[in-house]
Amino acid sequence: MVATDTGRIETDTGRTDAAAAAIRHHYDIGNDFYRLWLDPTLSYSCALREQPDDTLEVAQERKLRHHLDAIDAGRARAVLDIGCGWGALLDRLSNRHGVARSVGLTLSPEQAEYVRAQHYPGVEVRVEDWLHYRPAERFDGIVSIGAFEHFARPDDGPAEKIRVYREFFTRCRDWLTPDGALSLQTIAYANMSAAQADTFMQREIFPDAELPTLAEITAAADGLFEICAITNGRLDYAWTCTEWARRLRAERAAATALVGPDAVARYARYLKLSAMGFRMGKLTLFRLVLRPYRSEYFAGRGTVIA
Template sequence: MNRAMAAQRLDEASKAIRYHYDVGNDFYELWLDKTLSYSCAIWADSKTLDAAQENKIAYHLDAIGAPGLTSVLDIGCGWGGVLGALELMPGIKRAMGLTLSDAQADFIQKQGYSKVTIEVKNWQEFQPVAPFDGIISIGAFEHFATPTDSVEEKIAIYRSFFASCRDWLAVGGRLSLQTIAYGSMHREQASSFFNEQIFPNADLPTLAEIAQAADGLFEIQRVENGRLDYAKTCEAWYRRLSANKAVAVEGVGEAVVARYLRYLKMSAYGFQFGKIQLLRLQLQALR
């Protein structure tokens, strides 16, 4: 891929992310939890969305051994739920987040964190000044490839991501990765509604593609499929948005709210019946 094509691809990826995530912070605050975590929670015995999302954040911090680290990178940091938790950890000296959403970056910067820095930048453009002890990436991986990429091209993109993460990690560093992935559904069966109106220019990975891309760069130490957790999370989001529908419509309009309610209902169904999965992977960098 030449430089012009690569630049165009990055620009299209940025526009696709902003299309979805820059609807407005006030809109998302109506139906997400208090940390604004827009990814699969871990319910276990939790009764509330807030508690389930705190479980998720704790899970990923534990996966990289965050209590014993001093620096962590969050790729696709959203509104900073993980970064907020890192800010409170005594041993952490440096926490950096990458996002492509101006709205998310603005929200994080207004929190007044002392250890956290944020960059509105694609991981392919990022060049850290020093290695990180651990990396977390939740809900970004599914945006790396596009529906027009061949399987070979997808794997090459994923491998480039893993190679970058390996190079950014200090010796012994771990990566905790969470991503939606294809389950019983193949990419050819993906909904045009999702591809065009919800997450344009995005394509899901398969576990096999992830494993092939990581081979020789990371040891996959743990894999979990949390699809039922995600079904329950989408159901919770649907209920909360429905309960706040009048306020949401006033803020973003009837069409946007209807689109999100349809997307959340369809997603819950897809996870419930295994058409799509939610993968959590713990990976150890190889040297």
Template sequence: MNAPTAQRAAGAISHHYDVGNEFFALWLDESLTYSCALRKTEDDSLEEAQEHKLAYHLDAIGAAGAGSVLDIGCGWGSILQRLTETHHVPRAVGLTLSRRQAEFIASREYPGAEVLRESWTDYEPESRFDGIVSIGAFEHFALPDDPPAEKIRVYRHFFRRCRDWLAPGGVLSLQTIAYANMSRQDASEFMQRDIFPDADLPTFAEITAAAEGLFELRSMHNGRLDYAWTCGQWAKRLRARRDEAVALVGPDVVARYERYLKLSALGFRMGKIGLLRLVLAPYGDGHFTR
């Protein structure tokens, strides 16, 4: 990812995530977790399902015994909060390109947490991490006009950096939306223009090609039906507080998000797009790299 690409990514992040913390708080769960939840039972509330998802990633990296953890694309800090307040991790670093998210996390003053408004392409840590979590950021790494080879190159750069940042025994827990039974040409113009401009989804094949020789895939789960349910829950909550949302951001923005949530739920339910949860461990010395 070069400088112009990083600048476009920052602009795209701001376009979507800097609409306003108060707006998102109307329809997200209490932790402001803006990514696919993980249901364990049909009776789970959104709050419970989001806690299950956060615990999944924290367990995957061994947060309970970690001394330092990096969260790439940290959102409003739900992972950072649990790292520092629940698992008492001494050093928890979050990267975000959203000004509003960074300000929100800083205001919470989580003990041992540091939030940086910085891209993973520019970040240079002073020491390695025992684990890395990245939820809902991978979708923003490539541009819509990037050919597959360029996308794989960008993704491989990300995996190389993560491998170099991990301490021995460290693990990367990655969650991303991915194209499934749909080509890029069939992607919604509305989504690419009005919701996530200058962003493109990966395919599972592109992810594995980029990670080949760098990371071992320990586990993979497709949670697309969980995401269809999550989008439905968000839409229901937004509908219940629509008047407040309109007062905050105006009717056009609210209508745009309502359409986005409806189309997203449909895409996941139909299998057009998937939700990948990947646990990856770096290969040790002696394994090939290309």
């Protein structure tokens, strides 16, 4: 358990149940629906756009390479993907980098079933919350893309959010080898407070989810991880959501046949509002590369840990 007191355990069990229900609400609408408007890798997170003529496919592949490079996947023997989605990163770890052991965590049974059906060598996917996961061995790298947004709940105050995030960072530090790395990608509040968040998004799209702020992330990681790199992909996400919306419009008839007109309208509205929020600077997207504060890591690197 994450704590010894009964109240804390009950709180985190309830948190896990709420997160799982929220994930199923959003992601288990059906793989075929998402396949209509995502890229072929089924990457449902911000792409990394560098050129004006980038396609969504190119930008999503670049995003995956960013995270693989951040953990030095070419030398990794074991990697953990927290919030693995439909397994695009797991595919590349297995088939391009030859990583012997990759574990993906998801709360969506539909996603897990899809990944298992691909039979990627060395890949294990688990329908399990990171709060309950107990690995037997350490990992050379941990990647988490688009999951951090689901760790806190709307009724959490800043102190409780930081507690949850710190629990996550503590576990990641303990799960990493001494020279391992964590590559984290998350949406965050920018020029907007939680009280100003659109109720439609919280009620209809991501129930029981709450975004972090950069201050909360850094406070939670303080003393556990060195933040080696941080980039802002706000405009990348505005563009990504616009591309998704365009593709959904083009496939409206097929999407409606799959999930019905109400669901299609709900997703179209959500993508439009998201693109607007990122473009206006109300929301942002952070990519962080973090390394654990350990004497082994800093030995010989000009820093002395007392």
